[in-house]
Amino acid sequence: NAGVTQTPKFQVLKTGQSMTLQCAQDMNHEYMSWYRQDPGMGLRLIHYSVGAGITDQGEVPNGYNVSRSTTEDFPLRLLSAAPSQTSVYFCASSPFSSYNSPLHFGNGTRLTVT
Amino acid sequence: GESVGLHLPTLSVQEGDNSIINCAYSNSASDYFIWYKQESGKGPQFIIDIRSNMDKRQGQRVTVLLNKTVKHLSLQIAATQPGDSAVYFCAEKEGYSGGGADGLTFGKGTHLIIQP
Numbered sequence: 001n002a003g004v005t006q007t008p009k010f011q012v013l014k015t016g017q018s019m020t021l022q023c024a025q026d027m028n029h030e031y032m033s034w035y036r037q038d039p040g041m042g043l044r045l046i047h048y049s050v051g052a053g054i055t056d057q058g059e060v061p062n063g064y065n066v067s068r069s070t071t072e073d074f075p076l077r078l079l080s081a082a083p084s085q086t087s088v089y090f091c092a093s094s095p096f097s098s099y100n101s102p103l104h105f106g107n108g109t110r111l112t113v114t
Numbered sequence: 115g116e117s118v119g120l121h122l123p124t125l126s127v128q129e130g131d132n133s134i135i136n137c138a139y140s141n142s143a144s145d146y147f148i149w150y151k152q153e154s155g156k157g158p159q160f161i162i163d164i165r166s167n168m169d170k171r172q173g174q175r176v177t178v179l180l181n182k183t184v185k186h187l188s189l190q191i192a193a194t195q196p197g198d199s200a201v202y203f204c205a206e207k208e209g210y211s212g213g214g215a216d217g218l219t220f221g222k223g224t225h226l227i228i229q230p
Contacts, residue, residue: 042222105157
């Protein structure tokens, strides 16, 4: 099983550029989410979705947009990249119908904004 | 808000010894706890979980202990191997949150270093 697949693995952007981080899962999970991981800050939730057509903001949503047109895909868009968005981004998924279930993570996208 | 934390940022153990990684939480409403392992350059990987109606759960070479009285969670790794070298995160879920990962919050992690 592929699990959660993120692309690209690495990306360098200039300030003001836009890009989309891709995330796909093949486990038919309803719940998908995006986290950023910064040194000393742990994992912080950016946006999440409990199913196709439904998205909501997490702890640090500013500067990011998401959409969920299918169960499988949950792209994260940076509209105008800023150096403060330099981070490692993780996509994760889990069943939503199961109350207690762990998140399954992708291997991350390392983003540098210069 | 309440948060999950870890007692030590780095833990160094001898290969073959047992490792104990600790986690303190402050949210008395938390009722589900998870341990993750994150190797360098990879995403967090699920190790083991425990519900609040249990105080101990065992997996392969790992044991999670939950002490709700003092709000303390620990991960024990038996016969530590070089492949256990990683950052370990605990996570908690609030009892009144929704399904899936709704309400899941993470600690900052402990780096486990294996000495030969």
